Amino acid sequence: KAPIARIADKVSGVFVPIVLLIAVVTFSIWMILDKDIGFALTKGVCVLVISCPCALGLATPVAIMVGNGVGARNGILFKNATALEQAGKIKIAAIDKTGTITEGNPSVTDIIPISAEKNELLEIAHALEQNSEHPFAKAILAECELKNISSEKIDFFENLPGAGVKGTYKNVNVFGGNIRLIESQMKPDEKVKESLDKLSKEGKTPLMFAKEGEILGIIAVADVVKADSKDAITKLKQMGIKPVMITGDNINTATVIARQVGIENVIADVLPDGKEQTIRELKKAGIVMMVGDGINDAPALTSADIGTALGAGTDIAIDSADIILTKNSLSDVASAILLSRAVLRNIKENLFWAFCYNVIGIPLAAGLWIPFTGWELSPMFGAAAMSLSSFCVITNEEAINTEAAKKAPARAFKALR
Numbered sequence: 001k002a003p004i005a006r007i008a009d010k011v012s013g014v015f016v017p018i019v020l021l022i023a024v025v026t027f028s029i030w031m032i033l034d035k036d037i038g039f040a041l042t043k044g045v046c047v048l049v050i051s052c053p054c055a056l057g058l059a060t061p062v063a064i065m066v067g068n069g070v071g072a073r074n075g076i077l078f079k080n081a082t083a084l085e086q087a088g089k090i091k092i093a094a095i096d097k098t099g100t101i102t103e104g105n106p107s108v109t110d111i112i113p114i115s116a117e118k119n120e121l122l123e124i125a126h127a128l129e130q131n132s133e134h135p136f137a138k139a140i141l142a143e144c145e146l147k148n149i150s151s152e153k154i155d156f157f158e159n160l161p162g163a164g165v166k167g168t169y170k171n172v173n174v175f176g177g178n179i180r181l182i183e184s185q186m187k188p189d190e191k192v193k194e195s196l197d198k199l200s201k202e203g204k205t206p207l208m209f210a211k212e213g214e215i216l217g218i219i220a221v222a223d224v225v226k227a228d229s230k231d232a233i234t235k236l237k238q239m240g241i242k243p244v245m246i247t248g249d250n251i252n253t254a255t256v257i258a259r260q261v262g263i264e265n266v267i268a269d270v271l272p273d274g275k276e277q278t279i280r281e282l283k284k285a286g287i288v289m290m291v292g293d294g295i296n297d298a299p300a301l302t303s304a305d306i307g308t309a310l311g312a313g314t315d316i317a318i319d320s321a322d323i324i325l326t327k328n329s330l331s332d333v334a335s336a337i338l339l340s341r342a343v344l345r346n347i348k349e350n351l352f353w354a355f356c357y358n359v360i361g362i363p364l365a366a367g368l369w370i371p372f373t374g375w376e377l378s379p380m381f382g383a384a385a386m387s388l389s390s391f392c393v394i395t396n397e398e399a400i401n402t403e404a405a406k407k408a409p410a411r412a413f414k415a416l417r
Contacts, residue, residue: 002081004347005060012053019362023047026366042379046365050382051358055389059350062393066400067343075311075327076336083322087306088340091286093236093333094279094300097247097254098135099293100310100330101261102223106135108143109204110220112195119149121217125209127151127169128176132159133295136207139221161296162248162271164207176209178250180269188215200252203260223257230261232330237262239337242286246270246278248296272296279303291333293317308333342400350393357389 001009027044031037064081071078078084098104113121126144129137131154144150156168163184164177175181179196182188188196188208195218199206204220236243244265247254254268267278276299282288283305290297290304293313301307301320309321310328318324325332365382369375377385 002060002064002085002347004085004344005064005081008056008060008351012056015051015053015056015358019047019051022051022362022366030367043365043367046377046379046382047362049379050361050365050377050386052386053354054386055354055357055393056351058390058393059354060347063343063346063350063400067339067346070400071336071339074332074335075325075329076332076339077324077326078336079322079324083306084340085344086287086340087289087323087337088342088344089287090241090289090306090337092242092244092282092288094244094246094282094288094290094304095263095330095333096275096290096292096294096297097245097249097257098223099313100291101229101245101257102225104135104223104293104312106139106205106221106223108139108219109222110199110206111143111217112220113217114192115214116216118217119147121209121219122147122149123151124169124174124211124216125176125207125219127154128157128165128167128174128209130154131157131167132165135223136205136221137165140207140219143219161273172211174209174211176207179206179208182208182210182215185210186213186215192218197252200250201256203253203256205249205253225257225260226330228329228331232334233262235331235334236337239334241337244282246275246300248272273299275300276303289333289337291330293328308336339400346396346400350396353392353396354389357385361385 023044026047027040030040030043064084067084068078095101111118111121122144125140126149129140152170154167154169155171158166160166160177160181163181164175166173166175175185179188192215196206199218199220204222206218206220208218209216233243242265243263244267245254245258245263246267248270249268251266251268254266258266270278275297279288279290279300280303287305289306289308290300291308292301293310295314295316298316298320301309301317306323307321308323308325309317311324311326312328323336325336363369364375364377367376
């Protein structure tokens, strides 16, 4: 159940005995006023009939059901009612870069040999990356295939999360990855660092390859920003949500991508196990949604108040998330939040009118207005009024469709217009 449904259940638990007591008091007062037992009993029964808490019971589950349906029809899958309710309350959207803000299909842009020939650099890179699942590895393998570069099977391979890969190739220890990995083995000279800095400021990710004691060269890869990422970030900011980019990439490359989509807050050079800790820190400032698609994002997705995964992401990311965006569009993050807000607002409206109905109906059913206006209500009309209140709650769910369609990005909810 959604948290707000538990509140309604608690209220109903108090409401029912109070109504029973009001019915007994109504019967007793009319008997004291010398009315016949039939009249007094009719008023007591009328109180019970008109106050049946059907509308209270329907207010939350019907709204949740409709909200889930609207989301599913538009590629937004909420795994549980809590996720549907909490999504509308987030204050911070922490968003992974590769595959979420960007397409996740990087390509090689620069090949800079240093101590090795170009073909040797690509051969060693091919040997290392053919065992890696990282998008950057796939980009390098695609480039090698394009240039007809192949390699022998690597003797030993180890993946170093957040740093790169290493292995033994032709009885020589070889490495490939970011500058942190290379600096742990040797000290790059200033010329190499200048090349790395230049590539990073161009929005490219430089990957260094080395063998024992020498740097072989640099292969730079770049990813393209998704067409709708900038509009999605703008929409989140308009909704009062603070977008934060979290990436393992270096700060220069991350800043270039963030500037393209309008994100001011960037947390770069984050190791895979550091994403979860970053989310914990962000949670101190408000309710956090984490949006990601990769294996490295899974701990952060679990740690966040609401984890959101792209449908094209890894299985572990999808399993760890509370919301799945099957269209792989960052715009659907805003749509999911708006839908959640529409559902929550609808639930509150339902509960408000259910209580208002009882506040007006119970005194009328008890005969409180008879001495003043002569207004009287029979049990049959009370039953009809009770049914009408439930009908109103159900028909009010159409507001979720219309409100979500009105406020969400046009593409996401155009089917509802």
